[in-house]
Amino acid sequence: MLFRQLFDRETATFTYVLADEQTREAVIIDPVSHQLERDLKYLKELDLDLRYCLETHVHADHVTSSGPLSLWTGALIGVSKAAEVACADLALVEGDRLAFGRYPLRVLATPGHTHTCLSYVLDDRMVFTGDALLIRGTGRTDFQSGDAALLYRNITEKLFSLGDDVLVYPGHDYRGFSCSTIGEEKRNNPRVSGKSEGAFVAIMDRLALPAPNHIDEALSGNMACGLNAGVAVPDPNALEVDGAWLRAHQSKVRIIDVRNAEEFWGELGHIPGAELLPAEGLQQASGAMPKHRAMVMVCRSGRRGLAATKAMRAQGFSRVWSLRGGMTAWRDVANQTKPVMS
Ligand SMILES: [Fe+2]
Structure with a gap:
């Protein structure tokens, strides 16, 4: 244990x-x-x-x-x-x-x-x-x-x-x-x-x-179970989150990159900690994934991520969202955000 x-x-x-x-x-x-x-x-x-x-x-x-x-x-x-x-x-x-x-x-x-x-x-x-x-x-x-x-x-x-x-x-x-x-x-x-x-x-x-x-x-x-101070979780009815939100919460959510390996390692790069799970294999892999954990699907422009999100929701995954605009939008957010010194 x-x-x-x-x-x-x-x-x-x-x-x-x-x-x-x-x-x-x-x-x-x-x-x-x-x-x-x-x-x-x-x-x-x-x-x-x-x-x-x-x-x-x-x-x-x-x-x-x-x-x-x-x-x-x-x-x-x-x-x-x-x-x-x-x-x-x-x-x-x-x-x-x-x-x-x-x-x-x-x-x-x-x-x-x-x-x-x-x-x-x-x-x-x-x-x-x-x-x-x-x-x-x-x-x-x-x-x-x-x-x-x-x-x-x-x-x-x-x-x-x-x-x-x-x-x-x-x-x-x-x-x-x-x-x-x-x-x-x-x-x-x-x-x-x-x-x-x-x-x-x-x-x-x-x-x-x-x-x-x-x-x-x-x-x-x-x-109130600690809920009266407001909560950062996105609306469960929404299908997408934006890059700024994901940047603020990336350490907490599971990030699934549904592109292929070439894109994952390619010019646009990938989000640190993202798991590579190309869309073709997602259906099969999702059988072993916990249904309730917060997840964000990422692709290049947001289209494949959104399709994957809809497919996952249809399978009963209740906390899955797609990154609006995909890695292209992510790169813009990353460029705008100054690195945090620690
Ligand atoms: Fe006490």
Whole structure:
């Protein structure tokens, strides 16, 4: 299995990418809105077919990118049923099972930090605990219908009943940790190890933490799946995108060049990262391509690309567009755009 732990420094949030290396089907857990570019580029680089964007809860400290990710990739958005998020595709409850390729994820309801908290258990090997159980800590319980006694019971009765060797991957870290185990937290978590429910509640009552910055914006953004800030994905009814758009988003979309090899390597060149797949072979190759990933078809003048786009749409590819004006227009845009120094 492919497993990656990504980190957002600004909000100390972990985002996880899990994938079946054979089928390329992938899941992302707790994606962060201002890391959308990073994550889309990363998914493209790893050639992953994102099937699910899962939330461990409705976050108060950052906005999710599940909505935009879903528009780019066709992934389904999964959030706790208790959250009543209208833009979610899946209203998840305990016992639900999701699969990516050969790997199953089991949903465990672990409310207490918020009433919407879920944990995701992978194969009894790993658990993604969100803010219910942090490494040597727990999420706070003083807003979003938090309930310290309920959190204590969910940690000690549900999460701690997973095997001691199960790896714990939390939603945040503020102290430099990245991973723990259930056994390690049972023994060393200062809030719960050797503590009664009453003692835990007393600790949580005494925390007196300041409210997170921008909590109202975060909550309203998350209830809209991060879609209220506007999205750069083209209109699904349009058949074409222009060169400026493609230039701005080329790291995120799959670019298929439908010309022949001679043209691809010829005078007009090709777009960096474009895959050469001449129009004649496209029909056959498309059988093995994920149906929902954003793709742009490129040819010399835009005609073959448009024909390929229409053919792909007819086969059920919902996020495919043609580069208007083809490589000729691309060259003009490239000439107008000054190179970005990095
Ligand atoms: Fe949280």
